[in-house]
Amino acid sequence: MDIIIKSFNRPYYLDRCLKSILQNVKGNYKIKIIDDGTPQKYLDKIANSYDVEIIPTINYTQKSKNIEEGKENNGFVIPTESWRKAVENSSDYFLITEDDVWFTEIVNVDELINQMISNDIHLIKLGILGIYSDDKFAEIKTLSSEIESTYPLKTFTSNQFIMDLFMFNKFKFFTFLYKLGLVDNQTKRKYWILNSILMGLYKKDYWLYMWKDSVNLLDEKIQLRNAGVWFGKHKFNKNIVSRTKQEKMKTTFKSSASGHYHDYDLHLSIDKVNHILNEAWLKNDFDAMQNYPKDFSDDYIKIFLEQENHPDAQYEEWFIWAEQFRKQYRNLGAQVD
8 A cells, every 4th residue: 555645845744754654554555755845955864764755746846946045935836746646656545645744543554445445435534633523514423443434414416517616606606505595604614524635545536536627726625526526426325434433643733834825924934944943853953753642842843943043933923823823723623732
């Protein structure tokens, strides 16, 4: 089985991700890192430490050059074609995650895949950020001691044309349904039951269908639309999406690959913060497993930012930024350290 890790310029998190895999993942697997611009000196350290295949994306050379020259990359331009190619060349069932995600519990991927085959599961989520409040949108059913199905209830499905109108409100279609009382502001959250960006063990055909129309730009509505169409075609399969009863993975709420995603109008360069931590990690001063299985502590990050004392990466500004980030996900019901 393939473990595919999407990576961009945070080797200190990638190192944590890889260490956690070796510590927790049992079964037969190989690791592929799809990297979108991490400077080569950092990747060399990773390659010398782990048995992994590192695959550069189409835009790797330019993005890496921009980082080394201190130029900003457009965080909304994502390498979907490179991800898609990696998945097309992957095992029939595969895990896809990102560099800032790590395993916290033991998981046997061989056993999970066997359960996926026997129960016709297209996606097993190994983590849901603690957002159990969305269970009200689903029928939860135990499949084994390890996993349970999460079948979306009262979820509108149709062909791609109609789902396009619905998801993007073309011709005011969603507005019309809203006025009729058939949908509300919570309706589209149901479709996230069908998707996992960070922590999904997928049947390859399903992932490829969800991402078939995404071309290098971040627009999650496209995946949700396609997931809705796929669900409509398989709606008699009550096990189509499942999850582990115990969450196996965590992610960070205090770091980002780019400041574009979480811009809170502060005097802070996320690129500079990452550069400082990357360099400390390269020199073996930064412990990739500090505070594990929780995220790096704020006080630990404070040490490196205060040592560097860069005007664009002051700890006080970073802490405000991180608190805004954490608040954003707490409001969604996520369990945030």
